[in-house]
Amino acid sequence: MLDHEQVAIHTGRRSRLPVIVAVHSTALGPAAGGLRLWHYPDWRAGFTDALRLSAAMTSKFAVAGLPSGGGKAVVALPEGMELDADRRRDILRDVADAIASLSGAYATGPDVGTSPDDMAVIGETTPHVFCRPAHLGGSGDSSPHTAQGTLAALRAVSRRLYGTSSLGGRSLAVIGLGRVGAGLARLLAAEGAVLTVTDIDPDEQKISDGLGAVWRSPDEILAADVDIVVPAALGSVLTRQTAADLRCRAVVGPANNQLATPDVADLLHQRDIIWVPDYVASAGGVIDAVSTELHRVSADEARARVRAIEDTVDALLDTAQRHGQTPAQAASELARRRLSAAVRPTGSPTGSLRLRAAGPGDAENMALLHADSWRRHYRGAYSDAFLDGDVVADRRSVWSSRLSHASGSATVVAEDDTGLCRVRPRHLRRGRPLGQPRRQSARHPAPPKNGPRHRAAFPRRGGHRRAREGQRHVPVGARTEHGGPGVLPSPGRHLRRRSTGFAPRRRGVPARRLPRQAPLHLARRLAARVDQRTARHTDNPKEHAMNPDATTSVDHYDRLLAEHYTWMLGGDVHEVAARQAALLAELGLAGTDNDTAVDLGCGSGAQTLALIRLGFSPVIAVDTSRRLLDELISYVGDAEAVRPVHGDICTVLPEAAEPGTVAAVVCMGDTLPHLPSKADVPVLLGHINRALVPGGHFVITYRDLTAELRGTDRFIPVRSSDDRLLTCFLEYRDEDTVIVHDLLHTRTNGAWQQQASSYPKLRLASSWLVEQCRAAGLDVRHDAADSRGMRILHAVKP
Ligand SMILES: NC(=O)c1ccc[n+]([C@@H]2O[C@H](COP(=O)([O-])OP(=O)(O)OC[C@H]3O[C@@H](n4cnc5c(N)ncnc54)[C@H](O)[C@@H]3O)[C@@H](O)[C@H]2O)c1
Ligand SMILES: CC(C)[C@H](N)C(=O)O
Structure with missing residues (x-):
């Protein structure tokens, strides 16, 4: 059965060639995908290719967490047909006509056989095109970003197989x-990989020679004795036969549709060969292009999304391992969940909207729409485990309770002929009739206020990022205060859609950017770049006004501290680990094999090693610094005992651990004050409580910086040795935050050099933290300062 939304087959008016445009799904947004101009034995083969390729694009966007749907265009050239410039132009104009006829349901970019210049020709007819050359306002060639994305996927696989993300010394075909392929081969060669390469075009052997690679024939290369095979040509390269011949440990490449049949993924798994689904490894190009051109995010943000493929692959491999699945199953499951969490395809409001006060009977539908809204807008900002978990039940209880209690306010819903529909709400002024919404928009239902769990569940920061990305916000209802009878409309009151101020989502219509009336502080916040997965970002513009050089703790570690971190602790990580193990043992922590522990902010591994010594296994070691994670891995003898996770401690737990499965969580060495705001502390504590088994331990060590140091006391010597000196200086910004300025002197060949970097830390009062732990449901057993002024807090889940 055809599972595509629409497939258009035109005979080109000018070229007389078959132009096939397949729109597989627009559930997540208007479809995007490349144009393939390739030779096929028959146009039907091109048609089949378009169907498969467009479906893969749907999965590509879904797994990448982007609000685009999947589509693809194919022009099936008869075998042997050569294209001169005029004929090529005719074909492209025919394709442009076909795309234009779809009114924005599909936008095209380059693929095999097409280039940014071809996109320029298509762009003469239709705006639904991306990757045009930069001088025409496009993002240009996608292939360097595709190569970077594949490299990111390769790093994750390398870490899994060899304990390091570096590809230096690895052999790849x-x-x-x-x-x-050529771009990727260059990146790999620059990193010191040993390359074997091939192409059907013998001219490409020059590239091989330039890279010092071994050239093999296309027939031989799949069976080459290498660590990883990288398909970067056309599809269907992995058949049952070639899968049986492989001698590598992994197959990771940018070529689309590598599997001849889906069961080959199982075969590879049985042979212990990791196969990263092509739609995950190849997503870099389209992520960059669509992010910058269609979703209008900054180039930096787009590149960060491409790099995040490494995290995506990490997470998929983890999930696959946890559930005994192949990575292909884990990826398709993730895509399916994201697609099914999207809108009902027929859910666009039709005709006029009716506004009415919601009653208790609406709770179920409100919950469904509310959960859908969260899933669509907080994807990526909040863990999939949470969003795909019991959100509907959670929202149902909130709405049941809200709607069954009469109060001075009412909830207004909008519905069309199909039932409740998705609206952009306006808060209404007290006493204002519903037909005249106030100008200022509340873009989401207010975060639930009843209880720490709900507060913890509400992802505050994600909404701003999503707004900045220009995504549609489609929350479900507006709370409105009303002044008495007669103000709310009677059931059935009709509003014409244009006049409501509610903005029903129209599929295929580009998102509005920022609300024009966004207050200044919101606009500033939206403008600030926030990498939700890794940057512990402070979004207070005051900080930047006062401290223009202050950076995030993530940047600070990357820029300065990570390299010197172990030295700062004393130089011998095992010695520090022994001290930490003694402390944890004194607090009563002891693990057995199968007792999972989590080390939040693991740095170079002192606590992780301590937890291993105490018998915990596995230890999930989380940090935002790749460099420190790599260092940690180099210290760990038993690689099985550690699961390094490159992630943000704010959001990682629901994703990394099932509720009620963790025996101990530690967050030591003053990591907690790195959180972006005090409000993140109860959120994190909620995650911790949820992750722990009853009787599970939680240990934090941190500095209580609430007492303000004065004068030269603010200069704190951290460590000195013959060739390095680290001093920090504290600048108190406000009662919640102190800016830490680190000043590092290093001596090379007798000359001293100075580096400085600053970042914010939270000022957490020990009494406040104890209260927060209790509010999160933890039983605080110990709270004291050690001889060096470090606070030690130990709590247990009852
Ligand atoms: N360009 C992108 O940004 C991008 C993005 C995602 C996925 N992809 C996929 O990556 C693959 C490569 O794309 P590209 O843009 O580099 O295309 P390309 O046309 O520039 O390169 C393909 C290369 O593969 C060679 N080739 C074809 N059949 C071969 C075979 N049997 N054995 C060895 N070599 C063979 C061709 O001679 C050519 O050099 C395609 O599957 C494409 O769909 C590309
Ligand atoms: C650039 C993009 C559309 C690419 N051809 C892909 O398949 O992902």
Whole structure:
């Protein structure tokens, strides 16, 4: 059965060639995907290719967490047909006509056989095109970003197989030295990988020679004795036969549709060969292009999304391992969940909207729409485990309770012929009739206020990022205060859609950017770049006004501290680990094999090693610094005992651990004050309580910086040795935050050099933290300062 939304097959008016445009799904947003101009034995083969490729694009966007749908265009050239410039132009104009006829349901970009210049021609007819050359306002060639994305996927696999993300010294076989393959081969060679390469075009052997690679024939290369095979040519390269011949440990490449049949993924798994689904490894190009051109995020943000493929692959491999699945199953499951959490395809409001006061009977539908809204807008900002978990039940209880208690306020819902529909609410002034919404928009239902769990569940920061990305916000209802009878409309009161101020989502319509009336502080916040997954970001513009050089703790570690971190602790991580193990043992922590522990902010591994010594296994070691994670891995003898996670401690737990499965969580060495705001502390504590088994332990060590130091006391010597000196200086910004300025002197060849970097830390009062732990449901057993002024707090889940 055809599971595509629409497939258009035109005979090109000018070229007389079959132009096939397949729109697989627009559930997540208007479809996007490349144009393939390729030779096929028959146009039906091109048609089949378009169907498969467009479906893969849907999965590509879903797994990447982007609000686009999947589509693809194929022009099936008869075998042997050569294209001169005029004929090529005719074909492209025919394609442009076909795309224009879809009114924005599909936008095209380059793929095999097409380039940014071709996109320029299509752009003469229709705006639904991306990757045009930069001088025409496009993002240009996607292939360097595709190569970067594949490299990111390769790093995750390398870490899994060899304990390091570096590909230096690894042997890889690259199949196809086209735009992506050649670029990727260059990146790999620059990192010191040992390359074997091939292409059907013998001319590409020059590239091979330039890289010092071994050239093999296309027939031989799949069976090459290498660590990783990288398909970078056309699809269907992995058949039952070739899968049986492989001698590598992984297959990770940018080529689309690598599997001849889906069961080959199982075969590879049985042979213990990791296969990263092509739609995950190849997503870099389209992520960059669509992010910058269609979703209008900054180039930096787009590149960060491409790099995040590494995290995506990490997470998929973890999930697959946890559930005994193949990575292909884990990825398709993730895509399916994201798609099914999207809108009902027929859910666009039709005709006029009716506004009415909601009653208790609306709770179920409100919950469904509310959960849908969260899933669509907080994806990526909040863990999938949470969003795909019991959100509906959670929202149902909130709405049941709200709607069954009469109060001075009412909830207004909008519905169309199909039932409750998704609206952009306006808060209404007291006493104002519903037909005249106030100008200022509340973009989401207010975060639930009843209880720490709900507060913890409400992802505050994500909404701003999503707003900045220009995504549609489609929350479900507006709370409105009303002054008495007669103000709310009677059931059935009709409003014309244009006049409501409610903005029903129209599929295929580009998102509005920022609300024009956004208050200044919101606009500033939206403008600030926030990498939700890794940057512990402070979004208070005051900080930047006062401290223009202050950076996030993530940047600070990358820029300065990570390199010197272990030295700062004393130089011998095992010695520090022994001290930490003694402390944890004194607090009563002891693990057995199968007792999972989590080390939040693991740094170079002192606590992780301590937890291993105490018998915990596995230890999930989380940090935002890749460099420190790599260092940690180098110290760990038993690689099985540790699961390094590159992630943000604010959000990682629901994703990394099932509720009620963790025996101990530690967050030591003054990591907690790195959180972006005090409000993140109860959120994190909620996650911790949820992750712990009853009787599970939680240990924090941190500095209580609430007492303000004065004068030269604010200069704190951290460590000195013959060639390094680290001093920090504290600048108190406000009662919640202190800016830490680190000043590092290093001596090379007798000359001293100075580096400085600053970042904010939270000022957490020990009494406040104890209260927060209790509010989160933890039983605080110990709270004291050690001889060096570090606070030690130990709590247990009852
Ligand atoms: N360009 C992108 O940004 C991008 C993005 C995502 C996925 N992809 C996929 O990556 C693959 C490569 O794309 P590209 O843009 O580099 O295309 P390209 O046309 O520039 O390169 C393909 C190369 O593969 C070679 N080739 C074809 N069949 C071969 C075979 N049997 N054995 C060895 N070599 C063979 C060709 O000679 C050519 O050099 C395609 O599957 C494409 O769909 C590309
Ligand atoms: C650039 C993009 C559309 C690419 N051809 C892909 O398949 O992802």
